[in-house]
Amino acid sequence: MSENIHNFLVELGTEELPPKSLLTLSTEFRNQLEASLKNLGVAFNSVSPFASPRRLAVLIEGLPATTPVKSVTVWGPPANVAFADGKPTKAAEAFAAKNGISVAELTTASDGKVEKLKCDVKTGGESLTQLLPGLVDHALAQLPIAKRMRWGSKRDEFVRPVKWLVMLFDEQVIPCTILGVTSGNQTRGHRFHCNRTLTIPSATAYKKLLLEEGKVIADFNERRDNVRKQVIATGEKLGGQAVIDPDLLDEVTALVEWPVALAGRFEERFLAVPAEALISSMKEHQKYFHVVDKKGALLPHFITLANIESADPAQVIAGNEKVIRPRLSDAAFFFETDKKQALTDHREKLRNVVFQAQLGTLFDKTERIAVLAGFIARKLGADDRWAERAGRLSKADLATAMVYEFADMQGIAGFYYGQDDGEEKEVYWALKEQYLPKFAGDELPSTTTGAIVALADRIDTLAGIFGLGQVPTGSKDPFGLRRASVAVLRILVEKGYDLDLRDLLEEAVELYPSLPQGKKCIDVALNYMLERFRAWYEEQNIPAVVYQAVAAKGINNPLDIDNRVQAVAAFYQLPEAEALAAANKRVSNILAKQPVTDTTVNDALLQEPAERDLAQQVAAAKQKVEPLFAKRQYKEALAELASLRAAVDLFFDKVMVMAEDPQLRANRLALLAGLRSLFWEVADISQLAVSQ
Template sequence: MSADFLFELGTEELPPKALKTLMNALREGIAGGLDTQDLDYNAIHAYASPRRLAVLVRDLAEQTPVKEVVTYGPPAKIAFDQDGNPTKAAEAFASKNGLSVTELTTENDGKADKLVARSKAGGQSVVELLGDIVNDALAKLPIAKRMRWGASRTEFVRPAHWLVMLYGDEIVDAEVLGLRANRCTRGHRFHYNHELDLFNPSDYLEKLASTGYVLADMDARRDLIREQVDAEAKKVGGTAVIDDDLLDEVTALVEWPVALLGNFEKRFLNVPAEALIASMKEHQKYFHLVDAQGKLMPHFITVANIESDDPEQVIDGNERVIRPRLSDAAFFFDTDLKHTLESRREQLKPIVFQKQLGSVFEKTERIAALAKQIAAQLGADEALAERAGTLCKSDLVTEMVLEFDNMQGIAGYYYARNDGENKDVAQAMQEQYLPKFAGDALPETTTGAIIALADRLDTITGIFGIGQQPTGSKDPFALRRASLGVLRLLVDKQLDLDLRTLLEQAVAQHTGLTDTDGLVDRILDYMLERFRAWYEDAGIPVEVFLAVSARKVSNPLDIDQRVKAVHEFYQLPQAQALAAANKRVANILAKSGAPAGELDPALLQESAEKALAEAVQAKATLVEPLFAKRAYTEALTQLADLQEPVDAFFDQVMVNAEDDKLRNNRLALLQQLGDLFLAVADISLLAPAKG
């Protein structure tokens, strides 16, 4: 037999940004509790709204499964004496299992005849277990800070006010967070502020919606909001920009969503759109609209938690609220335009970047100098790079950024354009922070990419140079993210730069470093190690990366080209045999030492060694120009043809010949063979380890 089970906890308004996480964790917690008890059920669903968390379990078994428990006891020869009477061992075993000796049987466990106790376990009523299962799931919810209410010692994320627990049409006799379970839920705080009796779990969603004005299904509520917002946007010929995080937050703020279209004065469109959007989105939870060209429109959409008889009043109230917000943004913008980014540099001097590394002003000086050097290496405009580096942090002291911190860089772009700076310099103000996260866009301009590199390299070298490098999971200066940003810029922007050189130049800009022993090597190893996870995420085996890493190349673009080439080679049918052969070559040379002198063709005796020498020479001539232009994939494909002569050599030729000259000449041949592959990677590391 089975029935549906409903749990609903009514609370004061739950934190909107955490609601979805709490809902999913509650479902997983209750499911885990049911599974631990081996309770069968058909499906489990979680629901949430600002004032409730709920779980509905379909077709939950009414009791735990009954199982036979077989327990082996002492051997029969110990359990009974010579007359067949039970010994103390038999009596103790029977007592331990709650049976009489006569209820025990004797069976062979495959080794000897032993006493056996057979009993039944399980069959416990589900309603006796549900209270503990729910309490355990609530205790495990990911709540950073729990609160108490009233005189109770009970703790939860918000005060709890009602509790519904139904199994079928019966109330589960349980207590949760100091509340006794019943069948009374509550409707919408304004539309239906009354108790609402539930008589069957399957009626939960429908009854709350039809009578209580509550859409408890968070996914359905989210879809409805998206549909309503899109419909309102179409009324003015616009498209609503629906950010998923904002949509989740709005969904968590309302139980009965009603989307409403509001307007603001067109004069505000003279303010950077990003500031207006930030004000609408962050402060008011409004969705903004754009036209067919992607430009911001003077409208917004709010989602009310009430179906008003006079929606115009609600709209007017929201318009009144947003107007001073936008007025503030306009005032900040107009005020900032009166001062150039150049004139603000003095204000950066009192702002500490890091107490041992100086002020933000000093950081911009270092960025500018390093950016100029990077531009020279790339053949880019050094003056533009230096200028962009000089101005790159000036917007941090503007009114706009002080009010809207997400305008950092964006404000700098607008102010640089207003100051008449070169368009690439202006663009670099914004692009210096790209990429902000994995998969984020990269700078479009070369100047922007140079500043993005210089800024990160300055931070990385400075923090490492004062002994504050990441340890374990602690990375307070986000150096892992900065390192990945540098690698992405160099690889994806195809910037042919040596990372070791860049680090040396960055270190040279600092004056207060205290941990300088082997500094560049330590930073280089740390940064290039980020490549390992990068390639693993791309599905490239770690041994491919290690084969390239063994060559100690420090140009990330070159490393990427080698890794991709070795990965393709790795998939060729000849790859394993050649990897094994190179491993054998490496072992032989390691034991014998480097050969003295060059290969002497006159000392080649066996046909197999002559064939290999000829093939190696031919391939060397062929691949050297390919190596020169980094056509590694094509080069390794050509070298794959060496499998046959290599196999024949090891089958037919004794490398360690008794004649010293002959042995040394064969070692020289193997050295040439190994060097061909080592020009790209140490492919001996592709050979599987012998286990």
């Protein structure tokens, strides 16, 4: 190894770390150390994080022995203060002493304002072994730990009690005490396969030593890949396909140091229970992966990850099968018990469940959802009977034992119970799809009734909460109004529903007996919802000015807004866009000072060839684009209007708009107003000139 290149290893050994936050803790530990080194100007080759249930570690390779040395100019007092009658004053002597130089070495220079004392001082050169303990201590203090704990009589705090600390610079231990533990070069192997200390010969030997002697796969990503491959292979051996949930995969990886996949089985009679309930029980309570056949149907198998290579794996499997049986029996019991009552009976229980203290019960909410769903259905020409029925039953399953035990079964339980009750297919599918989309990028409801109920539910919530004046601020959004707003926009745009948001909000507000904000909340809610479009289009890499150009129209129909935004975005890419946007800006400024009420152009008053040409082209363009506007073919209309660029440029180059003759001036203003009105049919194109 070069004398100038060194490697550093820090490992914090603890009691079992929380599995759901292990990866986050590891990533942040690495990021904090990396950021601290960069702040010091220290270069390095690579940073490798390690994380397992009992350890957080980071290996940094290619480090120098010291921080970089650099020269810094230090300014002192003004020269007229530092010297009196050519002799140094106490101010000069103090400045020299502070910077470790003699008075004779002092020089003066101008800092751009006044003549001052100055000296060049070298900084850096500190030994990294002296700095690293502080950097590690700082990094650990910055970790995102919701609740820190103390242990024993110590005052130190961390997410779990700390058992050992490794601080190695190449082969040398960096002596220090962090979180009450003295550093060394000893780690610990697997709790069962290698329950002893292991001496680490050098920083870079860490990973191999733990793997070969310690029976620990320290690298989280490698261990996760190992788990994934084992689970997939085990699923194939069972004649099916293992379903790997990413969050469950991370959690299981955080629970084991030496993963061993084992397959278990449960009784086929449990397959009569909704698969989602069985999967939820296996996943949430036991951390099992489920297996499906080629058609996606659940198989009576599960895959678990042991943290040990057992001499008798059959016993481990039998133990897991014994544990899962009562869990699945509970799910079966809840399912059979719930089916003894119809969803309409379960719905009655909602009369005692509060939705929001000032907005009534969940029963009241379903009444409003039903009316609003019927209203939306009629607007779309859909079956309002199905929409109203689904709306009334939408929250009924929240009163069932199944959903009480398995919260993620809401909607899904209603689907199965509605099916069992003999409800229409559109109705019970709507009960399942009402919560879609649940997150960014999630699928939308596949049925019209499902989409209608999803809209009605969210709009009712938005109207009610805004009606109380509870506008989301910062990260405080207890009713998920941001997510609800985006879901409404997505459904309306992606399903192609031609609906006006103001109409929907007005109808929703009317359904409440009284709201503190009254109808004032409609504008607030509407603006809040439409503002979500900004982030939406940012993700599509559409410039902000494009949305602003459309927003200037004050349109409340999300589908129409999206059509216009996509059209303006395409226009924005055209070579003619810049000039036409600038021309529209110029026209807007002129008309702001000289308002025009009549855009009729008198051909007899057209004198200059450039204005006659523009008038002819504007009239011809109007004939072509008006049918396109009627069909909302905005992209095609703007493409047609782009052909006006040359005529517009020539007009402004050759024609004096503000002519002295008032009739001539008025006619030219009418021509420009007519030109602007064609673009305004789509958006305020002048907004595009802002960033040009």
